[in-house]
Amino acid sequence: MSESTAAPAAPPRAGRRKPGTPAAAARRREDATDRLGRLAVELSRFYGGKIETVPKVPVRSLHDFSLWYSPGVAAVSRALHQDPDLSFELTGRWNTVAIVTDGSRVLGLGDIGPVAALPVMEGKALLFKFLGGVNAVPVPIRVASPDQLMSTVEAMAPAFGGINLEDIASPKCFGILEELSKRLEIPVWHDDQLGTAAATVAGLLNALALTHRTVRECRTVLLGAGAANLATARLLLALGHDPHRLSLVDREGILHAERDDVDELMLRNPWKYRLALKTNGGGRAGDLAAAVDGADVLVAASTPTPGAVRPEHVRAMAREPIVFALANPDPEIWPEAARAAGAAIVATGRSDFPNQVNNSLVFPAVFRGVLDARARSIPDEIVLAAARELAHGAERRGLTAHHLLPTMEEPEVFPEVAAAVGDAAVRLGIARHRLSHDEFLERATTLMGRSARLVRALARAGLTSPMPRASATRRRGA
């Protein structure tokens, strides 16, 4: 869910929401979203974008350019020509990633194309820098096919230490991620799959622990079979979830091996097809109601359809049901309704409710970790290492039904996740930099902390303008 961003821009927190009818609450939420949207347009105009490049070396006088540029730089180029791996030491490649999108599935907006995707990618780049200390370059590209996308990414890989794929439509995103991971020697990540899935799995691990259950024995229903849930299914199976006790449900109902569209899936979406063959033991058929009967866990990550999950669905689940309703901006069921129907633990994708399943908890730390380890790829073991460490992070502050996952205000967790990722890369033998846990942790703490200092220093020096008052920008906009 790339639409879920960091907390600072969040609407008022749950505790302070005024009581009222659900309709009034929905209206308030809509008003808040509209207000934020207007403000975002004004501020984008005011600042002319959200990121810029900043030198990282001193420039005492123009003479220094004989070092930073010609003629001195030629020696650096010669060295890289001899040994391309030196590009990770003599240039900023070690800490630079490309945020690549074709704009084919941007937020909940759909296929709006690469240009319209740019503000989202800029925001992502800001998150990368602010949370992960990673230099991220927005690269929305206009391409006609997955093949063209892949060859374009392949062509630009020499400039980058990693690739973050973003907002690419399902199911083509699966093949693109798989194929690029094979072709490139640098880590490739698709946040809409892996970021959301890792945060979901982290939350589930803690929710199951809180209710004294385990992944191996629970029965889980995933509503929605898009990028996030197909990745979540894969990760759950990797954690030992019994495939027979896992059911996926989409618009056509429960996914199973004899569903009418299964041959079409074989052609168009082999990832979903494979899960159709593997999951849903006992041959349940029908809709969500048939799937959730007796289930321990429901993870809804669907195309936003308010009311997709109804109270009776929750009531039909097993004792102490766990409900993750992750659609943005409107969850498939509102937390108060889910709890009223008996849900023991509820999570959403929103920052104004407890338990936000937020990919911003994951991707900055994962990239910090793989970049510091100079990992060659990001296998699922690394994703799971990040999820487990995120779950531990919440545990350290005390696990409750309202604190399943760390919030964005618990930044001490992120370097720990980065270090766990680095450790996993070393363990898996895909790290070019085999640092110790403490070295990974120290590096991540330094680099992740530096960005906040940088932002403060730029503001103090007057190099970034203070945020204009909301009322002032509204007046100017009017």
Added chain:
Amino acid sequence: MTPDEPAAGDGAAVPAPAAPIHLRPARVPDVPTIVPLLLRLKRLNEEFDPLLKVRDDAEAQAAQVLRQQIADPKAVVLAAEGIGPDIGKVVGFVRAVVRERPFYAPEYEGVILDIYLLPLYRRRGVGEFLLREVSDALKAKGAGIVTAEFPAQNEIAGRFYAKRGFRPITEIHARSL
């Protein structure tokens, strides 16, 4: 992107399918259970080309054609029964006919028109087994070569047959009128 093959085992010399099925000639009482499988296959074909659009009356047609061919000595219709919980259930079928070749030798060709297996029986060598059995049955009816018809865009089927020594010999090109 490499979707799963519909019915392909890996080795060419698998003596018996890894997922045992019971293969036998189809009988008229099987027709109602084979029809949905045949329609699944035709609907899959529809995905490849609009000129393979399935007719509204395809279900009735399928039943009629199957009944005819089950009785036709020049046709082979085999039913694959499942095992375990699927015992007695038809989980796949093969349909083929023997066609005369007036100008070419060998004189008779066995044409595989349909091979369909439910997804859970795929990738376990069953398709391989079905292909071998139908080839034997066609040979017994006098066919000197065996051919297979499938949509030109169906690369999965193309790979399945290519792996087993088939090559394209005739192309059928089409356009609307």
